[in-house]
Structures are given as structure tokens and as C-alpha cells.
Amino acid sequence: MNQIWTIAKRELGSFFDSLMAYIMMVAFLGFSGFFTWIFGTDIFFIKQATMQPFFGIAYWTLFFFIPAITMRLFAEENKSGTIELLLTRPVTDWQVIAGKFLATFLLILIALGLTLPYYITVASLGPVDHGSVITGYIGLMLISCAYISIGLFASSVSNNQIVAYLIALVIGIFFHIIFDLLASNLSGLPGEIISFLSISQHFESVSRGVIDSRDLIFFFSVIFISLILTEMNILKKRTA
Amino acid sequence: MDILVENLTKIYGTQRAVDNITFRVKTGEVLGFLGPNGAGKTTTMKAITTYLVPNEGSISVGQYTLKDQAEEIKKHIGYLPENNPLYQEMPVIDYLKYVAELQGIEKPRIRKRILEMVRLCGLEGEKHKNISELSKGYKQRVGLAQALIHDPDVLILDEPTAGLDPNQIVEIRELIKKIGKEKTVILSSHILAEVEATCDRILIISKGKIVADGTAEELRKRAHGKEILKVRIEDGEANTVFTALKNLDTVELVDFIKNEESSYEIQSKDGVSSRRAVFKLCVSKGWTLTGMSSIETKLEDIFRELTMN
Numbered sequence: 001m002n003q004i005w006t007i008a009k010r011e012l013g014s015f016f017d018s019l020m021a022y023i024m025m026v027a028f029l030g031f032s033g034f035f036t037w038i039f040g041t042d043i044f045f046i047k048q049a050t051m052q053p054f055f056g057i058a059y060w061t062l063f064f065f066i067p068a069i070t071m072r073l074f075a076e077e078n079k080s081g082t083i084e085l086l087l088t089r090p091v092t093d094w095q096v097i098a099g100k101f102l103a104t105f106l107l108i109l110i111a112l113g114l115t116l117p118y119y120i121t122v123a124s125l126g127p128v129d130h131g132s133v134i135t136g137y138i139g140l141m142l143i144s145c146a147y148i149s150i151g152l153f154a155s156s157v158s159n160n161q162i163v164a165y166l167i168a169l170v171i172g173i174f175f176h177i178i179f180d181l182l183a184s185n186l187s188g189l190p191g192e193i194i195s196f197l198s199i200s201q202h203f204e205s206v207s208r209g210v211i212d213s214r215d216l217i218f219f220f221s222v223i224f225i226s227l228i229l230t231e232m233n234i235l236k237k238r239t240a
Numbered sequence: 241m242d243i244l245v246e247n248l249t250k251i252y253g254t255q256r257a258v259d260n261i262t263f264r265v266k267t268g269e270v271l272g273f274l275g276p277n278g279a280g281k282t283t284t285m286k287a288i289t290t291y292l293v294p295n296e297g298s299i300s301v302g303q304y305t306l307k308d309q310a311e312e313i314k315k316h317i318g319y320l321p322e323n324n325p326l327y328q329e330m331p332v333i334d335y336l337k338y339v340a341e342l343q344g345i346e347k348p349r350i351r352k353r354i355l356e357m358v359r360l361c362g363l364e365g366e367k368h369k370n371i372s373e374l375s376k377g378y379k380q381r382v383g384l385a386q387a388l389i390h391d392p393d394v395l396i397l398d399e400p401t402a403g404l405d406p407n408q409i410v411e412i413r414e415l416i417k418k419i420g421k422e423k424t425v426i427l428s429s430h431i432l433a434e435v436e437a438t439c440d441r442i443l444i445i446s447k448g449k450i451v452a453d454g455t456a457e458e459l460r461k462r463a464h465g466k467e468i469l470k471v472r473i474e475d476g477e478a479n480t481v482f483t484a485l486k487n488l489d490t491v492e493l494v495d496f497i498k499n500e501e502s503s504y505e506i507q508s509k510d511g512v513s514s515r516r517a518v519f520k521l522c523v524s525k526g527w528t529l530t531g532m533s534s535i536e537t538k539l540e541d542i543f544r545e546l547t548m549n
Contacts, residue, residue, distance in 0.1 A: 002344075006341040010330075080328075082327060084291050084321050086342075087291055088290055088317065089314060089342045090311055090343065091342060238293050239293040240252075
């Protein structure tokens with residue numbers, strides 16, 4: 001556990017040192033704030049004290065930003081060779097993966113934490129369904145974890161950060177929107193299966209205030225499978 | 241801690257990078273790994289550090305085996321990889337603290353160990369700089385500091401003096417010698433003089449196989465069991481002297497030495513010396529023997545002989 005925290009601390013430090021963290025947070029808060037309060041179907045347009053516009057936009061911003069944060073996590077270490085020193089220290093592959101995962105997740109938590117003033121403002125405007133706000137945030141955390149895992153896997157595939165970003169985005173877009181579109185055109189069992197794979201379906205039900213075990217099973221499966229593939233990638237480099 | 245490598249084989253695709261090698265390094269021994277590029281030095285070292293998983297063979301460090309107790313081995317090894325990879329954006333002190341924590345040094349001792357390493361590796365002036373701002377020599381010192389910070393029993397150094405200036409090379413060699421007294425050290429190098437100066441034992445590998453193993457002295461003897469003499473004989477006509485030397489019983493080969501008048505190189509037959517015979521020949525012919533010295537084979541020649549074919 002100590003080792004995981006040590007690795008997470010270093011990664012988190014390097015997010016802030018490289019300005020990545022600030023850029024990501026400013027962009028995240030900027031985009032979500034703009035669309036929540038000022039433009040499009042914002043809160044004043046729909047005239048309801050609800051966080052739904054924010055969750056809708058955060059759903060998209062996280063999709064684009066998380067791969068940008070995770071892309072360097074393994075790609076850079078593979079390229080510079082520091083991965084060799086890291087893995088020859090008394091840490092396991094899983095501790096390394098967990099440390100990097102934790103660092104990214106904490107960064108996202110900070111970014112989400114900074115949107116709490118939105119919630120406070122909305123709550124002061126009118127009656128808010130507090131339960132659905134809480135589950136909405138939980139939903140955002142769950143999709144963040146899923147995309148972080150996918151991003152870690154993508155980063156372990158390539159030594160090139162841009163390639164890692166694109167791989168994460170391509171895998172992500174299937175879960176994010178393509179499965180959803182496909183499912184609406186299919187009926188019967190295939191439709192149901194593909195619909196189950198769609199993150200947007202699960203996020204919608206969670207952000208409406210319903211956390212079903214099906215949703216949790218889906219998110220944890222995506223996380224688990226991605227991380228296992230990441231570990232296999234790391235091991236492959238050492239055995240091949 | 242002894243290192244024991246048995247029948248180690250590592251295959252990349254179809255190429256056998258390391259081919260069934262076996263050796264042992266004892267505590268307090270500094271072993272030099274020599275070999276041309278791509279001979280398998282780095283691969284062997286990576287296997288010992290647990291980074292690469294070998295295809296065949298076993299490695300044990302002290303009482304721990306790679307197969308079952310890799311995590312224990314990791315605690316006892318200090319490793320300086322080739323090209324010295326470091327987190328460029330971190331300050332030296334922060335990096336050493338990070339390494340110390342990962343190596344599991346107890347919290348109260350971390351500060352003391354970092355200061356010791358900074359002093360030992362001469363990093364006082366640069367400890368607050370980012371690693372990316374350091375010159376290559378200082379980066380190399382940071383590399384050594386991270387390898388030594390947990391006071392490991394085994395040190396694996398892959399080309400530790402690459403890119404250093406002559407003064408730094410001497411310093412690092414001294415450091416390695418000092419450390420090597422109580423630890424087990426394996427270092428690789430292309431520079432033969434360096435290996436000769438720092439190592440107790442030399443292992444030459446070529447194409448994944450061990451081709452020589454021993455001290456510099458032993459290697460010389462093995463490569464050239466035959467005595468080679470350089471003699472200078474004056475007062476005689478060159479060709480006559482040449483023929484007379486050639487006809488001696490103990491002599492196998494005679495050569496003129498270029499650019500040196502009346503000097504000859506004599507290679508004796510296996511296991512015999514021609515010194516006395518040459519002297520007696522000169523006495524009987526009335527020539528003057530003005531010089532006789534044995535030629536020491538250079539490590540370079542041994543290296544070339546063993547690794548070229």
C-alpha cells in the first residue's frame with residue numbers, strides 16, 4: 001500500500017509540475033461551466049434547479065480529457081526506460097498500475113471537487129434532487145475509472161504518447177457513443193448485449209438516481225479487463 | 241551475497257541473445273562483463289535484476305531464487321541501467337526521496353541516507369536542480385546514488401562510466417572499488433582498461449556465450465601460453481641472425497620488428513623458454529645481445545582474438 005501511495009504521489013506531482021493538471025482543470029471547468037450556465041441548453045434555458053446539464057457536458061469533457069492525462073503514464077516510462085528501474089524496485093506490476101490509476105483518479109476527483117460550487121449555486125436557486133446529484137457524481141467517477149483503465153491500457157501499448165491518446169479515444173468512442181447508436185438500430189438479444197456495453201446507457205440510469213447492480217457490474221468489468229490487459233502488456237515486454 | 245547464474249538462455253525472436261551461460265560471482269568480488277555490442281551483456285544483467293524473464297535457466301542471489309523470490313531479490317539489488325534512465329522533470333532530492341520510499345527504507349532513515357548519497361556521489365551543489373538541468377556526468381552520479389541508496393548487497397552497473405570525463409571516470413572507478421570490497425558487483429564496459437583497473441575477475445561474452453573467465457593475468461596466459469620475446473642483437477648480419485634464431489630448438493617463429501634495426505620478435509614453442517638459448521647463441525657467434533624483453537599480450541588483443549571469427 002505504501003508503494004502504491006509513493007508512486008501515486010510522484011505521478012500526481014508530475015501532473016502539476018508539467019502544468020498538465022492545471023490545463024486539464026481550467027479546460028474542464030471552463031467547458032462545463034460555459035455549457036452549464038451560459039450557452040445551449042443551460043440551466044437558465046431549461047429553468048430547472050438541476051445538475052443534469054453539467055453531468056451531460058462533463059460526460060463529454062471527461063471522455064476527451066482523461067486519455068490526455070493517462071497517455072504518458074506508461075508510454076513515457078517505456079520510451080525513456082525508467083520503467084526498467086521502476087519494475088526492478090521492490091514493487092509488483094500491480095502496485096505500479098494501481099499507483100498510476102490512483103494518481104489519475106485523484107486528479108479527476110480534484111477537478112470534480114472544484115465543480116461543487118455549481119451544485120451549491122444550483123441548490124440556492126431552487127429545490128434540487130440531492131439524491132440524483134450524488135448519484136450523478138458517482139456516475140462521473142465510475143466513467144472516469146473506466147476511461148482511466150482504458151487509457152492506462154492504451155499507454156502500455158505504445159511508446160508514443162499521441163498514439164496512446166488516439167488508441168484510448170478510439171476504444172473509448174465505442175463505449176461512449178457507437179454502441180449506443182448500434183443498439184438503437186438492433187433489436188432482440190444482439191441489441192440488448194450491445195446496449196449493455198454502452199457507457200451512455202449506464203451513465204444515464206446512474207445520473208437519474210438509479211444505481212443498478214447491472215451498471216456496477218458493467219463498470220467494474222471494463223476497469224478489471226482493461227487493467228488485466230495492461231498488466232499483460234507490461235509482462236509481455238519482459239518475457240518477449 | 242553470491243550471485244549464481246545457471247544455464248541462462250534468453251531468446252529474442254529467433255536470436256539467442258544469451259545462450260546457456262553459467263557463472264558465479266562471490267561476495268566482495270567485482271566482476272567485469274566484457275563483450276562486443278550485442279553480445280548479451282545487458283540481457284544477462286537485466287535477467288539478474290529480475291526485469292527480463294529468461295527463457296531457460298535459473299538465477300539465484302544469496303539464498304533467493306529468481307523464480308520464487310523475485311521480490312526479495314529486488315530489495316537486495318542496486319541497478320544502474322544502460323543509458324541511465326531518470327525522471328528528468330524531478331529535482332535530484334525529490335527523486336532520491338522517491339527511490340528511498342520505493343525501496344522501503346524506514347521513514348526516519350530516509351533523510352540520512354539521502355544526505356549520505358549526496359555526499360558520496362558529490363551532488364551537494366546540484367541537489368536542488370532538476371535532473372534535466374544536470375550535465376551527463378552529474379546525471380550518472382544521480383544514477384549511482386539511486387542504485388546505492390538502500391545499501392544493496394548486490395550492484396549491477398551497466399556501463400557506469402559511459403559519457404564521463406576522465407576525472408569523473410577515475411572517481412567513479414575508485415567509488416566502485418571501495419563499494420566492491422563488501423558487496424557483489426557486476427559491471428559491464430567496452431573499455432578494457434577500465435575493466436582491468438576495477439575488476440577482480442573478467443568475463444568475456446561473445447554471441448551469447450562465455451568465451452573467457454578469469455583474472456586479467458589468467459586471461460593473458462590462456463590466450464598466449466607461448467612466450468614471446470623481443471630481442472635486439474647487434475654486430476651480426478640481419479639475415480644470418482634471423483636464420484640462426486630460427487634454427488634454435490625452442491623457437492617456433494621469428495619476425496623482424498619493423499622500423500627497429502636488429503630487433504627480432506621470437507615466439508617460443510609451447511611451454512619452453514628461449515631466453516637461455518638466445519643468449520648462448522649470441523655468445524658462441526660473438527654477437528652482442530643488447531636487449532631482451534618479454535612482450536605482454538594486451539587485453540585488447542585477447543578480446544579481439546576471442547570475439548572475432
